Amino acid sequence: MTRPSDNPPQLVGWLKSLGMTKYEALVYIALLKVTSATASEIHELSGVPRASVYPVLDQLRDKDLVSVSQSAPKRFAAIPPADAIDKLTARIGKNAQQALESLTLIHRERIAAEEGSGELIWNIYGIAGIRKRLAELITHATTDIRIIAHSRVFSEEIKDLLKQCADQVSVEIITPSWEGPVPATMNLYLKKPSVLPKELEGCGDMLAGGVCIIDNKKVMVIVGSAEEDAVALFSESEGFVRFFMRYYGLIVDWVRKA
Amino acid sequence: MTRPSDNPPQLVGWLKSLGMTKYEALVYIALLKVTSATASEIHELSGVPRASVYPVLDQLRDKDLVSVSQSAPKRFAAIPPADAIDKLTARIGKNAQQALESLTLIHRERIAAEEGSGELIWNIYGIAGIRKRLAELITHATTDIRIIAHSRVFSEEIKDLLKQCADQVSVEIITPSWEGPVPATMNLYLKKPSVLPKELEGCGDMLAGGVCIIDNKKVMVIVGSAEEDAVALFSESEGFVRFFMRYYGLIVDWVRKA
DNA sequence: TAAATGTTGTTATAGCAACAACAACAGGTG
DNA sequence: CACCTGTTGTTGTTGCTATAACAACATTTA
DSSP: OOOTTOSOTTHHHHHHHTTOOHHHHHHHHHHHTSSOBOHHHHHHHHOOOHHHHHHHHHHHHHTTSEEEESSSSOOEEEOOHHHHHHHHHHHHHHHHHHHHHHHHHHHHHHHHTOOSOOOOEEEEEHHHHHHHHHHHHHHHOSSEEEEEEOGGGOOHHHHHHHHHHTTTSEEEEEESOOOSOOOTTEEEEEOOGGGOOGGGTTTHHHHTSEEEEETTTEEEEEOOOSSTTOEEEEEOOHHHHHHHHHHHHHHHHHHHHO | OOOTTOSOTTHHHHHHHTTOOHHHHHHHHHHHTSSOBOHHHHHHHHOOOHHHHHHHHHHHHHTTOEEEESSSSOOEEEOOHHHHHHHHHHHHHHHHHHHHHHHHHHHHHHHHTOOSOOOOEEEEEHHHHHHHHHHHHHHHOSSEEEEEEOGGGOOHHHHHHHHHHTTTSEEEEEESOOOSOOOTTEEEEEOOGGGOOGGGTTTHHHHTSEEEEETTTEEEEEOOOSSTTOEEEEEOOHHHHHHHHHHHHHHHHHHHHO
16 A cells, blocks of 8 residues: 655654654654554554554654544544644744743843953854854944955855845955856955965965954954865954954955055 | 852753753853853863763754864853754754655645545543644634533633634534623523433533534534543544434523523 | 454563763873 | 873663563454
């Protein structure tokens, strides 16, 4: 009739992350394939050991995911998937909300007792994390954004964000190449790193990664160039920011002259 | 400084249902209490064994819930709770959506191959489950709702639902007592079960539970009267429905005469 | 009727994987 | 050396997974 193995292999995993056990998932899936079934039928349909079917059905009934008939032998039926997922996510969502309340309470308590922002330098691993953080930075920028970076850094999402905020904040970008439209309000300089002059030697390698300065307050430096092991540093530390603003100044001066 | 035990005892449980382990939760909570911390500080702050702190921090970093400083020794900081909960729920929500798609696919395949609705009688255990199912039934009613039931069954939620749909569908209710306002469009009969006439003897006990008929198609019978072990039967089976519509008719005839 | 057979639902228990907790050790620093 | 960091490996515990065995009951067969 219905082959038990023609469902996505990850499906059980998905359901597990929603709070079900492997057996609960298998039994529920099996019950969806029929109008109703006895424990033994469920055992055959799901592959779950017959003896394990009973406690699992109890658990599913506790979660209101199956209903039980009055007949003997008992017959079981699954509630529609939409309802089931709703019930599961509702429970998790409730937990999430309560957790959020408690956590923000703890967090606020600390934030209140805090004077200046940290003097630390943070790591961001991987190009994905870098892009994500960069997106956050761009979103929260208030006065100006200045970026020197390899084109690889500019994902579609980041280009979109830059376009959106180019009206409100000053945007200046130096990169080897740029695909797609460029807003008029955005200052874009295209420069190959290979044509850097002698006096800036050593800085060239860095163009493979990049520097991003936000509001003259926050700096993100991309130091790993290869796609696989890209690493970025981020800091709001005064000295750190001052150094890279100086570095940025060097580059941008030369770019403007050329 | 901050006592580690002044957070809700269920908080760890909530976070666990969001896919974190106990240690991950403890470490994250601890990190919220400070700007940043070394592994040893986290160990003291969270109570997690020092050696376990390192792998746990790795996991948290994989989930983008903490950032790592470049300094030696490394320092760790938590991302804001709102962001963290967002990330966790987003991942689960994605799984939920994918699971839903797969499950509905399986379900539809079965529904399509199915002729009539089931001829089975289903159990609902406990007053809470009964009320929930009753609420669903009322919500999906299209033409009429008829209920004989003890007042205990009518929770505030159910009264609200009845009020809301009293305009679109015919609503008729027989119950010993009713608190709160009664919509004009709703037919409400107040009858004590004790004054039932001789010819309906034996039906009296049932008033302690109740009968609910929806659209002349679905019937729910509440057979256990006590709060603790209330049990309801539900069926769309033709014979079952016919029997209880007849039973309902007996009662309602007598009620109208009185 | 009595014995044999099969099914349902329950209980006990062994196996297993992930997590939790601890001990030990190399490297670095004052 | 004494101390701290970061890593590794071992052990204990827990909860899910899996199998076996059993009592209760109905059905079949001699």
